Amino acid sequence: MTRRTDWAEHARPGIPREPGSREDGGLAPDGESGPRGRRGRRRRGFGEPSAQDGGTSSSSRAEEGESSGDPAERARAICLRLLTGTPRTRKQLADALRKREIPDDVAEEVLSRFEEVGLINDSAFADAWVESRHHGRGLARRALARELRTKGVDSELIDEAVGQLDSEQEEATARELVARKLRSTCGLDRDKRLRRLAGMLARKGYSEGMALRVVRQALEEEGEDTEFLGDGEY
Numbered sequence: 001m002t003r004r005t006d007w008a009e010h011a012r013p014g015i016p017r018e019p020g021s022r023e024d025g026g027l028a029p030d031g032e033s034g035p036r037g038r039r040g041r042r043r044r045g046f047g048e049p050s051a052q053d054g055g056t057s058s059s060s061r062a063e064e065g066e067s068s069g070d071p072a073e074r075a076r077a078i079c080l081r082l083l084t085g086t087p088r089t090r091k092q093l094a095d096a097l098r099k100r101e102i103p104d105d106v107a108e109e110v111l112s113r114f115e116e117v118g119l120i121n122d123s124a125f126a127d128a129w130v131e132s133r134h135h136g137r138g139l140a141r142r143a144l145a146r147e148l149r150t151k152g153v154d155s156e157l158i159d160e161a162v163g164q165l166d167s168e169q170e171e172a173t174a175r176e177l178v179a180r181k182l183r184s185t186c187g188l189d190r191d192k193r194l195r196r197l198a199g200m201l202a203r204k205g206y207s208e209g210m211a212l213r214v215v216r217q218a219l220e221e222e223g224e225d226t227e228f229l230g231d232g233e234y
Helices: 060-066 071-085 090-099 104-117 122-137 141-150 155-162 167-185 190-203 208-221
Strands: none
Touching: 071 090, 071 104, 090 104, 122 141, 122 155, 122 167, 141 155, 167 190, 167 208, 190 208
């Protein structure tokens, strides 16, 4: 990674730091979105829902604001509640305000003000997402870009964020993923091992060429003969 942006630098007091701004400590086990903390308790990865996201307000002030008759006050309260749970993109907040029937002109004004003071920062969001999801889940640039698009992040910001990962870092992560999964494929025939491991990498966004190269090398290091394996499907 060549650059690191701390979303919390822009946040108001009382809003917790997003989990993507700290070191994740390596890849999470398959099926989990982040590493486990002390005493086996799993730490929440960036982008996972928190308790607040289920509709519970973080404070009585937010509750009062959301029930206010003033649309602007309601919009501010809704945004602050959602941002207390985890960072959000401007589009995510705009969608939430639209569902709550906040007038478009009011929503636009409130969201623009939040951007001015740094409570909404799609660039920082994208940077933190890439760092957390790559180190926590092993996702490649292609998968990360796809996720950010679903969050409504601008394509230029996506390119800048995923550009922090170079091909060497991506391949090193792919090798780590294969090394962790390799033992569970013991007992399968060579072709099945290749397909299963390469397929796992493909689902995480790695290219076919990189996936096959990394898996072949791992199998060769175990003593498998991969000379006659095809380059095609998995």
